[in-house]
Amino acid sequence: MSDCDRPNLPPCLRSFALRQLEMQHAHLQPPLMERAGQAAADWLLPRLQAGDRLLLLAGPGNNGGDVLVMARHLHQRGVPLHLVWLGEEARLPGDAAAALQQLRAAGCPLHTSLPPAQQWDWAVDGLFGIGLQRPLQGQYAEAVNYLHLYARRILALDIPSGLQADTGYPTGPAVRAQYTLTFLSDKPGLWTGAGQDHAGEVHIAPLLDTLSVTDGWRLDQLPARLPARPHDSHKGRFGRVGIIGGAAGMQGAALLAGRAALQLGAGRVWLGGLSPLPLDVSHLQLMQQPADTLCTQALEALVVGPGMGLEHAALQLLQQSLHSTAPLLLDADALTLLGAHPALHTTVQQRPAPTLLTPHPLEAARLLGCTVADIQADRIQHALQLAQQFKAWVVLKGAGSIVASPDGQWWVNGSGNPGLAVAGMGDVLAGMVAALLAQGMAAGDALLGAIWLHGAAADDAVAQQGGPIGLSCDEVITAARSRLNRACY
Ligand SMILES: NC(=O)C1=CN([C@@H]2O[C@H](COP(=O)(O)OP(=O)(O)OC[C@H]3O[C@@H](n4cnc5c(N)ncnc54)[C@H](OP(=O)(O)O)[C@@H]3O)[C@@H](O)[C@H]2O)[C@@H](O)CC1
Numbered sequence: 001m002s003d004c005d006r007p008n009l010p011p012c013l014r015s016f017a018l019r020q021l022e023m024q025h026a027h028l029q030p031p032l033m034e035r036a037g038q039a040a041a042d043w044l045l046p047r048l049q050a051g052d053r054l055l056l057l058a059g060p061g062n063n064g065g066d067v068l069v070m071a072r073h074l075h076q077r078g079v080p081l082h083l084v085w086l087g088e089e090a091r092l093p094g095d096a097a098a099a100l101q102q103l104r105a106a107g108c109p110l111h112t113s114l115p116p117a118q119q120w121d122w123a124v125d126g127l128f129g130i131g132l133q134r135p136l137q138g139q140y141a142e143a144v145n146y147l148h149l150y151a152r153r154i155l156a157l158d159i160p161s162g163l164q165a166d167t168g169y170p171t172g173p174a175v176r177a178q179y180t181l182t183f184l185s186d187k188p189g190l191w192t193g194a195g196q197d198h199a200g201e202v203h204i205a206p207l208l209d210t211l212s213v214t215d216g217w218r219l220d221q222l223p224a225r226l227p228a229r230p231h232d233s234h235k236g237r238f239g240r241v242g243i244i245g246g247a248a249g250m251q252g253a254a255l256l257a258g259r260a261a262l263q264l265g266a267g268r269v270w271l272g273g274l275s276p277l278p279l280d281v282s283h284l285q286l287m288q289q290p291a292d293t294l295c296t297q298a299l300e301a302l303v304v305g306p307g308m309g310l311e312h313a314a315l316q317l318l319q320q321s322l323h324s325t326a327p328l329l330l331d332a333d334a335l336t337l338l339g340a341h342p343a344l345h346t347t348v349q350q351r352p353a354p355t356l357l358t359p360h361p362l363e364a365a366r367l368l369g370c371t372v373a374d375i376q377a378d379r380i381q382h383a384l385q386l387a388q389q390f391k392a393w394v395v396l397k398g399a400g401s402i403v404a405s406p407d408g409q410w411w412v413n414g415s416g417n418p419g420l421a422v423a424g425m426g427d428v429l430a431g432m433v434a435a436l437l438a439q440g441m442a443a444g445d446a447l448l449g450a451i452w453l454h455g456a457a458a459d460d461a462v463a464q465q466g467g468p469i470g471l472s473c474d475e476v477i478t479a480a481r482s483r484l485n486r487a488c489y
């Protein structure tokens with residue numbers, strides 16, 4: 001499979017692309033809003049139990065229109081419900097105005113203020129969707145608060161109200177739903193940043209048979225498989241990995257990257273320490289070389305950065321590594337050094353072999369000369385900017401990691417959990433990418449594959465332990481090995 005051709009991943013569209021779709025299908029019959037409202041009613045009906053108390057909240061725009069359609073369908077099927085519409089008739093967009101008329105014609109009761117305090121088994125949040133322009137205030141902020149206080153389960157339509165569909169960050173008060181039913185396609189804001197904390201379990205109602213617009217994808221599986229290993233194999237077939245890092249006090253970072261590379265299948269792994277590295281007695285097959293020789297040695301993957309420190313020797317090694325003919329992954333301190341030495345940027349851009357950058361938001365901010373808040377305010381845009389600027393494959397780490405390719409494509413990762421937010425997990429990821437490169441995957445496939453595996457492995461380990469507290473690097477490595485084998489065999 002080429003780096004550009006990933007038909008099996010769910011498409012993920014930002015608002016501009018959704019608006020294009022909306023325009024292309026403006027005259028569709030039945031209209032998109034009718035399909036959305038019907039899909040929402042179809043989703044909820046089988047989940048309702050006799051006697052459940054159901055509240056529906058509709059906002060002033062088309063997200064509210066979806067709820068009006070949903071309410072009509074539920075009412076026509078005899079479901080008791082309490083519908084609140086917080087809009088102005090004179091300002092309703094066309095489709096939502098039609099939905100209001102049809103609702104009235106169907107005789108479904110409509111309220112225009114929140115009910116007194118009482119418990120609801122289900123509440124549907126249709127206040128705002130992708131048309132959110134500013135922080136929720138007044139009656140809309142009160143409605144969000146009401147939902148959190150009185151609804152046992154919240155179903156958000158399209159996107160939890162108050163959350164930005166493109167960035168995954170709230171503009172102000174924002175719904176925290178248990179479920180989100182999103183229309184037409186997946187949306188990055190449901191996965192990246194704070195998105196998963198607001199969206200809950202995401203379900204997609206495609207509404208159309210095919211999507212005529214593309215933007216990005218959600219990573220929900222390994223995008224490429226490794227070929228089955230022939231019986232007649234030897235270690236030379238599975239690649240050579242070099243790892244430069246491990247300055248005094250941070251030797252563990254290099255060792256963790258090395259362990260991950262070995263256990264994910266690399267044939268041979270050499271560590272090049274900036275300080276003397278201890279023997280890893282549980283992984284005696286980890287070899288060592290002087291760090292500078294790894295820069296000129298023939299390798300299938302060279303990782304530079306884990307625990308490397310910021311001393312002059314580290315900078316010198318970074319400079320040498322940029323001339324390596326191997327695919328080069330720059331992580332951690334190598335990224336901080338790169339951010340501090342713009343003179344090196346051109347050398348990175350001009351590398352003939354692939355370069356992969358794995359910054360967390362602070363490292364990304366250093367590379368781009370901006371703040372973490374700037375990066376987080378638009379993670380996709382900044383990942384794309386880094387990829388273009390350095391002509392590199394980039395993963396911007398953090399909840400819902402964003403992968404960007406040098407030719408302007410992006411993916412949001414759907415796997416992973418807060419257990420990964422501990423020291424050492426980045427080193428493990430770097431080693432995993434190197435292992436997939438060493439076994440012959442193209443740069444993009446190796447990066448996407450490792451990002452997904454790393455998260456999926458953490459999800460497996462957390463499911464086994466019952467929660468994310470104290471997740472260890474070795475657990476993630478072992479679970480990732482198991483996932484990789486199961487995906488390929
Ligand atoms: N795309 C598609 O193809 C399909 C889209 N569909 C649905 O439509 C949704 C998008 O609809 P939408 O564009 O009408 O936006 P929506 O989110 O309802 O809100 C806009 C309204 O809110 C207002 N407003 C904004 N922020 C505000 C605030 N903080 N506080 C107060 N007011 C605020 C804004 O008014 P204004 O800014 O002009 O004051 C405007 O009146 C989409 O998410 C999906 O559910 C489906 O039917 C299927 C197909």
Ligand SMILES: [K+]
Nearest residue numbers: 125128159161
């Ligand atoms: K909503």
